[in-house]
Amino acid sequence: MEIVIFNINFVKGVAGMNITVNKILELNEWADARVVAGQKGGNRSVTWCNVVDMEKPWKWINPGELIFLSGIGLTDKEGDLCHLLTKMHVLKAGALVVQIGYYIKEIPARVLLMASEYEIPVISIPVESKIPALTYQICQMLFQKEEQLDTPQGLMKE
Numbered sequence: 671m672e673i674v675i676f677n678i679n680f681v682k683g684v685a686g687m688n689i690t691v692n693k694i695l696e697l698n699e700w701a702d703a704r705v706v707a708g709q710k711g712g713n714r715s716v717t718w719c720n721v722v723d724m725e726k727p728w729k730w731i732n733p734g735e736l737i738f739l740s741g742i743g744l745t746d747k748e749g750d751l752c753h754l755l756t757k758m759h760v761l762k763a764g765a766l767v768v769q770i771g772y773y774i775k776e777i778p779a780r781v782l783l784m785a786s787e788y789e790i791p792v793i794s795i796p797v798e799s800k801i802p803a804l805t806y807q808i809c810q811m812l813f814q815k816e817e818q819l820d821t822p823q824g825l826m827k828e
Contacts, residue, residue, distance in 0.1 A: 688715035688734060689811050691765045691791050699807050704794050707782035708765070711789035716764035718812065719805040726750075728757035736764045736808060738801050741773035748778040755781065759788040766790060767804075771797025 692712040695703060705712070717734030724730070724743040727750070731737055737758065744750040751768075758766065766785070768774055777792060785792040795804070 688717045689808070689815065690714065691716060691736070691793075694736070694808055694811075695793070697807055699804055702796050702799060703767070705791050706777060706794050707785035708789055708791040710786070711765065711791045714762075714764050714789075714791065716808065719808050721801060721805065728754045731757060731761060731763055733761045734764055736767060738767045738769070738805065740769040740771075740801075744773070747774060748780055751778065751781045752784055755784050755788060755790060758790055763790070765793055767793045767795055769797060769799060769801065770794045 690713050694700060694716060695705065695712075715734055716736045718732070718736070719738065720731060720735040721738045722730045722743075723739050723741075725745065727737070727739060727743065731754075737754070741747060755766065757763075768777055770776065777794065782792065795801075
């Protein structure tokens with residue numbers, strides 16, 4: 671009988687269990703993505719993806735997460751995005767990915783300035799972008815990194 675143990679510690683941001691925002695942006699699926707603010711934060715760690723399309727999205731985020739939103743749940747776009755960025759700064763979240771189109775036509779200048787001040791990358795993606803495909807790629811990378819670290823050779827690298 672084979673026993674399989676799945677280690678989910680990478681979700682909590684254990685050392686070595688992450689990838690950088692810059693590394694994510696190198697993926698083919700991210701060709702249409704544009705970093706519109708917070709470029710200095712490109713080396714921030716991403717430990718997981720979180721799609722938070724609801725009211726008060728800051729209640730649902732965790733450290734290291736790459737936060738995706740279309741804006742459907744935001745009632746005060748500028749104020750809510752600023753509040754979200756402040757929470758992301760405090761929690762050391764990875765970056766904010768905003769789908770531009772239906773609910774957010776453009777990211778307010780105040781939000782872009784705040785993101786640059788906090789060095790939190792804000793990445794715009796077009797409305798045609800398929801968020802599940804983007805998150806799948808990142809999760810695959812994280813799982814591959816997890817598998818590599820579960821080997822004696824992988825542990826020695828860390």
